[in-house]
Each structure stands twice: as C-alpha cells, then as structure tokens.
Amino acid sequence: MIELTNLTKRYGAKTAVDHLTVSIRPGVVTGFLGPNGAGKSTTMRMILGLDHPTSGLALVNGRRYAGHPAPLHEVGGLLEAKAFHPGRSAYHHLLALATTGGYGKQRVREVLAMVGLHDVAGHRTRGFSLGMAQRLGIAAALLGDPAVVILDEPVNGLDPDGVRWIRELLRNLAAQGRTVFLSSHLMSEMALTADRLVVLGRGRLLADMSMTDLTAGASVVRVRSPQADQLRLLLGAPDAPIAGGDLLSVSGRTAEEIARTAAANRLLVTELTPVHASLEDAYLSLTHDDVEYRRAAA
Amino acid sequence: MSTIATVGRVRLERVVSSELIKLRTARSTVWAVISAALLVIAPGAFAAVGLVVQRAGLTDPLGGSLTGISAASYAVAAFGVLTVSGEYSSGTIKTTFAAVPRRAQLVFGKAAAVAATVGTTMLAAVAVTYAVASAIVATDGLSLSLTAPGVARALVGAALYLTGIALLGVAFGWLLRSTAGSLAALIGFLVVPSIVGVLLPDAAVVAYLPDKAGAAIMQLTTDGQSSGLLGPWAGLAVFAGYVAAILAGAALLVRRRDA
Numbered sequence A: 001m002i003e004l005t006n007l008t009k010r011y012g013a014k015t016a017v018d019h020l021t022v023s024i025r026p027g028v029v030t031g032f033l034g035p036n037g038a039g040k041s042t043t044m045r046m047i048l049g050l051d052h053p054t055s056g057l058a059l060v061n062g063r064r065y066a067g068h069p070a071p072l073h074e075v076g077g078l079l080e081a082k083a084f085h086p087g088r089s090a091y092h093h094l095l096a097l098a099t100t101g102g103y104g105k106q107r108v109r110e111v112l113a114m115v116g117l118h119d120v121a122g123h124r125t126r127g128f129s130l131g132m133a134q135r136l137g138i139a140a141a142l143l144g145d146p147a148v149v150i151l152d153e154p155v156n157g158l159d160p161d162g163v164r165w166i167r168e169l170l171r172n173l174a175a176q177g178r179t180v181f182l183s184s185h186l187m188s189e190m191a192l193t194a195d196r197l198v199v200l201g202r203g204r205l206l207a208d209m210s211m212t213d214l215t216a217g218a219s220v221v222r223v224r225s226p227q228a229d230q231l232r233l234l235l236g237a238p239d240a241p242i243a244g245g246d247l248l249s250v251s252g253r254t255a256e257e258i259a260r261t262a263a264a265n266r267l268l269v270t271e272l273t274p275v276h277a278s279l280e281d282a283y284l285s286l287t288h289d290d291v292e293y294r295r296a297a298a
Numbered sequence B: 001m002s003t004i005a006t007v008g009r010v011r012l013e014r015v016v017s018s019e020l021i022k023l024r025t026a027r028s029t030v031w032a033v034i035s036a037a038l039l040v041i042a043p044g045a046f047a048a049v050g051l052v053v054q055r056a057g058l059t060d061p062l063g064g065s066l067t068g069i070s071a072a073s074y075a076v077a078a079f080g081v082l083t084v085s086g087e088y089s090s091g092t093i094k095t096t097f098a099a100v101p102r103r104a105q106l107v108f109g110k111a112a113a114v115a116a117t118v119g120t121t122m123l124a125a126v127a128v129t130y131a132v133a134s135a136i137v138a139t140d141g142l143s144l145s146l147t148a149p150g151v152a153r154a155l156v157g158a159a160l161y162l163t164g165i166a167l168l169g170v171a172f173g174w175l176l177r178s179t180a181g182s183l184a185a186l187i188g189f190l191v192v193p194s195i196v197g198v199l200l201p202d203a204a205v206v207a208y209l210p211d212k213a214g215a216a217i218m219q220l221t222t223d224g225q226s227s228g229l230l231g232p233w234a235g236l237a238v239f240a241g242y243v244a245a246i247l248a249g250a251a252l253l254v255r256r257r258d259a
Helices: A042-047 A090-099 A105-114 A130-142 A158-177 A187-193 A211-218 A227-233 A254-263 A279-297 B001-004 B012-025 B027-054 B071-090 B094-097 B103-138 B149-174 B179-195 B205-209 B210-218 B232-257
Strands: A002-011 A012-026 A028-032 A055-058 A074-079 A146-152 A179-183 A195-203 A206-212 A219-223 A248-249 A272-273
Touching: A002 A042, A012 A042, A012 A195, A012 A206, A012 A227, A028 A042, A028 A158, A028 A187, A042 A055, A042 A090, A042 A146, A042 A179, A042 B210, A074 A130, A090 A105, A090 A130, A090 B012, A090 B027, A105 A130, A105 A179, A105 A187, A130 A146, A146 A158, A146 A219, A158 A179, A158 A187, A158 A279, A195 A211, A195 A279, A206 A211, A206 A279, A211 A279, A219 A227, A227 A248, A227 A254, A254 A272, B012 B071, B012 B103, B027 B071, B027 B103, B071 B094, B071 B103, B071 B149, B071 B179, B094 B103, B103 B149, B103 B232, B149 B179, B149 B210, B149 B232, B179 B205, B179 B210, B210 B232
Parallel strands: A028 A179, A028 A195, A074 A146, A146 A179
Antiparallel strands: A002 A012, A002 A055, A195 A206, A219 A248, A219 A272
C-alpha cells in the first residue's frame, strides 16, 4: 500500500509534483501515466525516500520509507536501468545489496535465476545490454521479497519475450497480494498489464481509476441523423461536435439511451456506432484536456 | 527463530560488510589500494638502498621506510574518493540509498569499511617496507631496531595517517560527488593551508594545519621543537578531529540532500 498525501516537490520556481493525493492498493497492478516531465519519476523517488518532499507525505505500508527497519522487504524499486558499477559483476552487485539486510548468497542466486541471469552472474555489468540491465534491476528489486514493487519504465529495452515475461511477472506479483506500481510510455503494454491507472499531468492528479472506467469515459457513440441539431439538444449534449452536418460524436451516453431518445422524439437515426476508446485515446484526451484547460485559464 | 526476525533489518555491521564487498569487487578500488601499497614499499626500499650506497651510516633509524608515505597518500585519497564518487557516476547510489535509507548509517558504514581496508593494508605495507629496508641495510652491516625511540610509533602512525587521508577522501567524495572535483578539493585542503600558513605571522598555527598535524605521528623526536610540529599524539588527535568533523558534516549534508 502506497499512500501519498498532498505530496509536493518544488525545484526552485518549478513545481514538479503538486499536492498529489492518491493511494495505490495491493493486489492489483497500478499503472502510472503522464507526459514527460509530469512528475512520475520524482513521485517514485519520493516514495523510495531518495528525494525529500517539499511538503506532504509519502507513506509505504503505513510509514515513511526510511522509517522501515527492513526497507528491502517493504519496497523493491527499479528507478533507472544500469544503476550499477560497470566494473562489478551482477552477482557481486546483488550480494553487496543483499548483505545490507543480511540476505545470503542463496537468495542472490534465487533472484538471479528468477530473472534469467544465472548464466551471466559472474560477468561484469559493463557489457550488459539494456534488457539485461533491466533484468538485473528487477532482480535487485525482488531481493527482499517486498510487499510493494515500484518500477519506472521496466519494459524499456526488453525484447518481446522480455516484455511478456515482465507482464506475467508483474501480474503474478499482484496476484500474490503485493502492491505493484509501474510507469511506462507504452500504452499498449500498459493496457495489457495494469488494472488501475493513476494519470499525472504537470505534477497534478488527472485520473485515478480502473482501466475499464478510464477507457469507458473516453468512449463515444457515433450518431448520424438528418436532425442532428435537435437530437443533440435532446441528449443534453450541446457541446457534442457535429462533423459534416449530420454526424454527432456523443460521449457519456450509451447507444441504447440515444436510440430510445431518438425513438421517443420520432427522430430519424441512420447510423448508431459505439466507438470504444483504446487506453491511448483515453490517455491522450485526458492529458490533452489538461493542456487545453491550462491554456484557456491563462 | 531469531534469524527470521532479523532478516532484512539494516544494521551498521551489515552495512560495513556490504561496503567491504563493494571495495573488493570493483577493479578501480582494488587497484587504488594495490598502487598505494606499492607506493609505500618501492620508495622505502629505494631509500634503504640509498643508505647503503651512500655509506653514511644509519642516518635514519627507520631506514627510509616512510619515504613513500606522501606519494601513497594520493593513492589512498583517490581510493577514498572513488568509493563514493564511483557510486554517483554509475548511478548505483540510488540503489544503495534505497537499501540503506538511513544515510548517516551508510556514510559511517562506508567510512568504517574504508578505514578497515586502508588501515590493515597500509600497516602491512609499512611492515613489509620496514622488513625489506632492514634486510637491505643489513647487507652493509647496519641493523634497524623496532625498539629505538619513536620507530614503532612512527610505523604504525604512518598507517594511521594514510587511513585518515583515505577517510578525508570518503568525506570529500560525499561532499562533492565527482571523482576529479573531490580529489582536487582534498588535495587543496591538505596543501593550500600549508602554503598560505607560511605567510601567517604566528608560526605556531602552522603546526595545527591538517597535513602538518597528521604528519606529527610519524616524527621520531617528541620534543616538537626542532620539527615545528605538534607532539605525535597531539598531532594525531588534531588530525582525527579534522577527519571526524568533515565526515560528520558530509553525513549531515547527505541526509538533507536529494539523491
């Protein structure tokens, strides 16, 4: 469980994270989305105690991260690929980490096997590909058998096999009752992996909802009618855009509701098509609205 | 099942063990220690040869054993700096902070690991140098004596001095994070005050400057008059004070700073 309360981070005049209040629950995979510079990485760094909040609180399993006596057992984090000394072997990198918590060599071998790096465990990490580096970072995150797993862009640089592997790994971790929180720019991958989504724009919370609600909210029904103007008013959707004179794009109404309204008012409808939004559509309209709103307000 | 209750808990001795693993598993730090040892041994041995060649008798009761200490001090300074700056340059520091979120524990744990490594290896290097020097001067019928006044203290003191320099390297590494910047600042800290100190009206102040205070433990005489240094133990105490103060300052800064 991750609980952020009014979490704020300012760098000089720039506000990277702005009064963020959100909870990330155990048992599901929560995706963390937002445009570049939205404050995702900064938020993750504050959860892991790497950066200090300007104000507000970031709690993990009820405490600040640094307050936990066994931190690696509470949270496993992967914030940056290739965050290890290039001259040290994968095995020794993990052994040094494991030793801080008294985890033994056996546990190091287990996580190396878990991520499929046991054959290259003795190699220096200098020669590791981005995909191998990601696997090593994930091994480090899993070392302490953590209740919470936080991964920043974990599928970066992974081949299709690796992408599938991490998707299954994350879903398994969530199914075991852990909290899984990951950011990614790959919408199609996020759509397959995450159950819930937290969307950030310019440091502020734009959405915190299930994947189904988010995509349903962005879905529309395409309606073609010679009396599009009248129908639009009756549907209480005066803003619904009209394309080509007779084509309406209605959000917030099911096709059935539209059909019943049209029938009750004896309006002719020549086309009625529900258009399901992809996560990408939903995300883009959400973050686009944020930008538009800011522009209008300015 | 006490083992289950303690697994995962971060404790200072575990941090020290972890840091020792890091020191011996990266080539840069291993080579810095090896070169420091060679810089102690080789000049010391040459100095002993010089004593024999000059046939001037035993002008130095140490047989020239400590000739390489100032050269070796740069190598141990680099070693100390690298143990910290290497983590920043590679990005490992984030993983390390996540594993040891109480950063003072990390700063002092790393310092302890560095002190143990440099202290033991440099004591061994000094002992080897002294043994080699003894063997070399013996070819000329001269003999060195560990019980001669100040000899044993100066030899152990040299290892302590190098340990202190390495710890200053660690502290400057934390303060400045980059290898080159930290090393330059540390050398400046050791050398510049002595240069400026010469211009000071009160010559007594010079003895309290970091490198002069640190060198006091390696002097053979204890009167402090002829050398212009503090007494050996007073000098060591002043030097240890600098090390402790800068390390504590580094710990405070690292706690406050974002990773």
